[in-house]
Amino acid sequence: MKSVLTAQDVLSDIEFELVQGAISKDELGRGVVQVKEYQNKLRSELFQPGQKHPDWQEVAARQFQLNDMLLTLLQEMAAAHQERIVQARRQNQQRSPQTVVTTSTAVAPGDDTIWRDTSDIEDAMSETLEIKLDARPTNIPLLGAWLHRLKYEIHSLVIFYLQKLAQRQTTVNRTYGDWLLYFDALHQHQDGQLQAQLTELENRLAKLEGKTGENV
Amino acid sequence: MVEHTFSLVVNTIDRVRPLHTLLRALESQSYPHFEVIVVVGPTRDNTVEMLAAYDGRIHLHRCPTANLSQSRNIGLLAARGDLVAFIDDDAVPSHHWLAQLNRLFADPLLAGTGGKVYRIHPDKPLIQHHIGVASGLAEQVDVRSSWLEAIVPPGEGYQWHGRMMGTNMVFRRQDLLAVGGFDEFYQWVYDDTDIALRLVNQGKLVHPVKETVVYHVPASSRNRAVNTSLGNWWIQTKAAFYFSLKNGPLGGNGRADIFRRCLHLWHGHLLWYSHLRRQRLITAGQHWRMRLQEARGAFSGSYYGLRRPVKRLSPETINQMPHPNERILPFQNETSAVQPAVDPLSGRQPQITLVEPPLRICLLSMAYPPHQYEGVGRHTHLMAQGLFELGHTVHVITRGESDAVSFYDGAYVHQTPFQTRRYGHYRLFPRLHNVLNYSHAVYEQVRRLMLNDGIQVVDSPLWQMDGLVTAVSGEIPVALRLQTAVKQIAGIQQNTDTDSRLLAEMEQSLIQHAAYLIPNSQATVTAVQKVYDFTPRPDRLTIIPHGIVPVPDEMVRPFDHQNPPDALTVLYVGRLEKRKGIRDLFAAIPRVAARLPHVRFVIVGADNSHQDGFLARHGADYAATFQRQYPALAGRVHFTGAVSEDALQQHYQNCDLFVAPSLYESFGLIYLEAMNYAKPVIGCAAGGIPEVVEHGVTGLLVEPEAPDALAEAMLTLLQSPDKLHELGMAGRQRLLQKFTHIEMARQFTAVYRQMIGMGVMR
Numbered sequence: 019m020k021s022v023l024t025a026q027d028v029l030s031d032i033e034f035e036l037v038q039g040a041i042s043k044d045e046l047g048r049g050v051v052q053v054k055e056y057q058n059k060l061r062s063e064l065f066q067p068g069q070k071h072p073d074w075q076e077v078a079a080r081q082f083q084l085n086d087m088l089l090t091l092l093q094e095m096a097a098a099h100q101e102r103i104v105q106a107r108r109q110n111q112q113r114s115p116q117t118v119v120t121t122s123t124a125v126a127p128g129d130d131t132i133w134r135d136t137s138d139i140e141d142a143m144s145e146t147l148e149i150k151l152d153a154r155p156t157n158i159p160l161l162g163a164w165l166h167r168l169k170y171e172i173h174s175l176v177i178f179y180l181q182k183l184a185q186r187q188t189t190v191n192r193t194y195g196d197w198l199l200y201f202d203a204l205h206q207h208q209d210g211q212l213q214a215q216l217t218e219l220e221n222r223l224a225k226l227e228g229k230t231g232e233n234v
Numbered sequence: 235m236v237e238h239t240f241s242l243v244v245n246t247i248d249r250v251r252p253l254h255t256l257l258r259a260l261e262s263q264s265y266p267h268f269e270v271i272v273v274v275g276p277t278r279d280n281t282v283e284m285l286a287a288y289d290g291r292i293h294l295h296r297c298p299t300a301n302l303s304q305s306r307n308i309g310l311l312a313a314r315g316d317l318v319a320f321i322d323d324d325a326v327p328s329h330h331w332l333a334q335l336n337r338l339f340a341d342p343l344l345a346g347t348g349g350k351v352y353r354i355h356p357d358k359p360l361i362q363h364h365i366g367v368a369s370g371l372a373e374q375v376d377v378r379s380s381w382l383e384a385i386v387p388p389g390e391g392y393q394w395h396g397r398m399m400g401t402n403m404v405f406r407r408q409d410l411l412a413v414g415g416f417d418e419f420y421q422w423v424y425d426d427t428d429i430a431l432r433l434v435n436q437g438k439l440v441h442p443v444k445e446t447v448v449y450h451v452p453a454s455s456r457n458r459a460v461n462t463s464l465g466n467w468w469i470q471t472k473a474a475f476y477f478s479l480k481n482g483p484l485g486g487n488g489r490a491d492i493f494r495r496c497l498h499l500w501h502g503h504l505l506w507y508s509h510l511r512r513q514r515l516i517t518a519g520q521h522w523r524m525r526l527q528e529a530r531g532a533f534s535g536s537y538y539g540l541r542r543p544v545k546r547l548s549p550e551t552i553n554q555m556p557h558p559n560e561r562i563l564p565f566q567n568e569t570s571a572v573q574p575a576v577d578p579l580s581g582r583q584p585q586i587t588l589v590e591p592p593l594r595i596c597l598l599s600m601a602y603p604p605h606q607y608e609g610v611g612r613h614t615h616l617m618a619q620g621l622f623e624l625g626h627t628v629h630v631i632t633r634g635e636s637d638a639v640s641f642y643d644g645a646y647v648h649q650t651p652f653q654t655r656r657y658g659h660y661r662l663f664p665r666l667h668n669v670l671n672y673s674h675a676v677y678e679q680v681r682r683l684m685l686n687d688g689i690q691v692v693d694s695p696l697w698q699m700d701g702l703v704t705a706v707s708g709e710i711p712v713a714l715r716l717q718t719a720v721k722q723i724a725g726i727q728q729n730t731d732t733d734s735r736l737l738a739e740m741e742q743s744l745i746q747h748a749a750y751l752i753p754n755s756q757a758t759v760t761a762v763q764k765v766y767d768f769t770p771r772p773d774r775l776t777i778i779p780h781g782i783v784p785v786p787d788e789m790v791r792p793f794d795h796q797n798p799p800d801a802l803t804v805l806y807v808g809r810l811e812k813r814k815g816i817r818d819l820f821a822a823i824p825r826v827a828a829r830l831p832h833v834r835f836v837i838v839g840a841d842n843s844h845q846d847g848f849l850a851r852h853g854a855d856y857a858a859t860f861q862r863q864y865p866a867l868a869g870r871v872h873f874t875g876a877v878s879e880d881a882l883q884q885h886y887q888n889c890d891l892f893v894a895p896s897l898y899e900s901f902g903l904i905y906l907e908a909m910n911y912a913k914p915v916i917g918c919a920a921g922g923i924p925e926v927v928e929h930g931v932t933g934l935l936v937e938p939e940a941p942d943a944l945a946e947a948m949l950t951l952l953q954s955p956d957k958l959h960e961l962g963m964a965g966r967q968r969l970l971q972k973f974t975h976i977e978m979a980r981q982f983t984a985v986y987r988q989m990i991g992m993g994v995m996r
Binding site: 023024025028029031032033035036045046048049052053055056075076078079080082083086087090091093094199200203204206207 | 380381382385386387392393394395441485486487488656657658659660661662666670674677702703706707732736739740742743
């Protein structure tokens with residue numbers, strides 16, 4: 019267990035960050051989510067319950083628009099792919115094979131507690147809770163459309179308040195996330211100190227036992 | 235790599251000064267295969283006379299009307315290059331602008347592109363354009379961080395496409411001609427958006443990019459008065475109506491969408507005029523005239539959009555243009571490479587003849603004037619001024635709230651925002667965490683400057699370690715200016731925490747990774763060697779003392795020893811903290827005040843008692859503690875706190891004696907600033923101070939932490955008018971001989987050239 023951070027650890031981290039970069043996976047992921055959300059929104063707008071014939075010209079225009087977005091995504095993915103190839107080449111040129119990216123060379127093999135991956139917490143913090151409307155049309159003759167309309171309005175009202183609640187919950191989540199990250203870092207630090215003290219104690223005990231043995 | 239030829243088209247009216255600046259800036263383009271076509275509208279200034287100096291180097295054409303699209307078409311018809319680039323007459327391209335564009339057009343599918351546009355403004359610098367998009371309803375999103383931002387369009391238009399700003403756009407000539415060039419209905423604005431959309435509709439790839447930078451310094455024109463709200467904004471309305479009516483249906487938008495969009499735009503303009511009126515930014519007459527013109531614009535845009543065909547170049551006109559295989563007229567000549575840098579704001583160019591090409595230098599400083607004045611920032615500012623005067627192009631990377639570029643005293647100042655989202659493992663060590671994140675943001679900015687502006691060398695201060703990540707990356711040589719090390723300060727202030735230890739270790743790593751060390755004094759070399767236990771290579775180290783801008787002789791105020799004033803002023807400048815010797819000064823002041831009742835003291839500088847533990851121990855800051863201990867001296871000791879640069883210079887000018895008993899200074903710029911006004915100085919015989927202050931010649935030196943000796947030195951000088959005069963004048967002479975910013979810049983230039991010549995990295 020490594021207990022004292024050194025400049026070498028920091029330099030290793032700088033070199034790790036240097037080989038990162040370009041467009042991140044998350045950014046592409048966010049782009050895909052945005053397109054999906056937009057598509058869902060359009061779907062609900064274009065195929066509204068009770069509407070006899072969708073406006074096909076509108077549908078076609080929106081479809082072209084979605085194609086444009088997907089093409090943009092493809093373009094960015096290609097750029098990101100290219101960037102990664104360049105980086106991999108650079109990494110091969112610049113880094114020696116012994117350099118470990120996320121851990122110091124002094125860390126014991128198999129020990130993954132010092133630099134724990136906190137990306138899941140960070141991802142959770144960046145997520146915003148959102149509640150979607152789900153008012154399916156009913157098949158009751160005559161009153162169906164009227165009932166559906168009523169159901170829709172009531173659902174919308176409920177969702178309005180839920181959405182407000184969700185926004186507050188998102189803030190709470192972010193605060194929790196911040197504190198979790200802080201405690202995680204604190205834990206790592208204290209863990210290191212504890213291990214150092216234990217090692218020191220063991221050394222002293224060993225010395226003491228040695229001395230006692232000599233006296234005996 | 236294919237080397238395309240460029241025709242650079244500049245359309246101009248009544249802007250002789252910015253145009254001249256642009257032409258001088260083009261001398262330093264790294265890509266030589268370009269011609270310049272200047273299309274002059276019905277100008278009323280001496281543009282044509284100025285252009286006579288470029289006879290044989292540029293193509294000059296005239297446009298009979300003040301119509302930008304018509305002017306662009308004239309330039310297009312005159313173009314002989316494979317690619318036609320457009321840049322405004324009030325802009326300056328980055329060094330590698332054309333080289334980058336040439337590389338982009340290696341993609342045979344690309345028909346048009348353009349890069350980032352920074353608006354250079356003294357108060358409000360910002361990004362004007364960065365991978366923008368526009369819809370068929372004339373909706374524009376000009377600044378996005380990536381292609382994926384606003385991937386879901388924010389407006390009502392269905393068809394969205396990339397657009398470039400008119401001051402930074404490039405097209406294949408054949409593609410432009412194939413779509414009939416620019417639509418001459420657009421006399422101003424939307425010409426750039428329209429051409430991009432028409433190319434897209436022809437199935438061509440139009441893809442604006444993130445870099446390929448142009449610096450824009452908006453100047454007044456017939457259509458707008460810069461830095462005011464006055465302008466022919468109705469022309470925008472006219473163009474937007476026309477654009478929406480012509481392009482909206484092609485993108486799938488119906489009449490109702492177009493009508494709604496046009497009404498929104500018109501209404502928005504009217505609301506804006508009312509706001510301007512309420513803010514009293516326009517008169518009532520101007521308000522009504524603008525409203526009427528708005529109606530005229532809406533009617534005209536609608537009529538031409540609905541009833542008239544587009545006004546493009548006809549095939550007959552295109553067939554009459556110069557032979558496409560005719561060679562371009564190169565703009566650059568044999569003297570271009572040695573032209574000094576030019577100030578994009580004022581157009582000033584240093585009057586200097588260079589025998590070697592000027593350098594492109596990047597200086598780092600977390601704090602930088604005019605917003606922040608402190609030691610490293612001031613030194614960097616002086617270096618930038620000196621290097622510009624020697625003809626070099628200087629870029630400064632400093633901390634800022636947003637990505638923006640301004641030009642200040644000879645340097646492009648790149649504000650670099652940063653977030654602490656990297657190096658999360660070091661959250662528990664806030665100072666190190668900040669240093670790493672900021673240094674990484676600086677590294678990314680350095681990479682952009684390498685790409686766009688071709689910087690050849692980076693110069694970083696040791697303080698704050700701005701250049702740490704850049705030095706570790708090894709991508710460009712980093713010169714390191716050595717000043718007081720963190721470990722020295724930690725020793726003085728007795729900081730023993732892990733954060734300080736790690737910072738000190740990183741400082742040592744930075745010294746090891748730097749390609750060249752530039753200490754400001756021999757004392758600094760000795761101190762750094764001592765605290766970090768290393769021996770620098772003599773061929774990678776040069777001591778360069780600081781230099782400052784000498785004030786004009788008429789501003790110098792030597793002590794009037796023939797008619798000494800009734801009251802004398804002693805000035806202290808520096809942070810109020812232990813390291814600066816403020817406690818010794820406080821101990822000495824009562825003794826001097828008791829002996830010399832006509833002496834008053836001015837203490838200039840921000841309180842730093844919370845950092846050195848004084849506040850915790852005494853329960854009050856330095857000023858309050860002094861005033862509590864010596865209430866009788868309250869009227870004679872004046873604490874100003876931090877002051878502006880102008881006020882600081884006033885204090886230097888008005889004092890009779892300057893005192894700064896720092897326990898350690900790696901150099902001591904403050905003594906030079908006092909000597910600049912012919913003031914005698916008192917400092918401590920510590921650090922680099924004796925290399926600046928000659929004991930008994932330009933001032934007096936006392937041992938550090940010796941308040942008795944300090945009081946004695948003050949009494950000696952304050953009681954001797956002749957000494958005050960003599961030492962002050964000697965100080966001014968010494969400054970002019972050894973410590974000017976030009977002299978300093980000369981020495982830095984020699985080091986940089988040596989680094990570049992040797993190709994030293996680390």
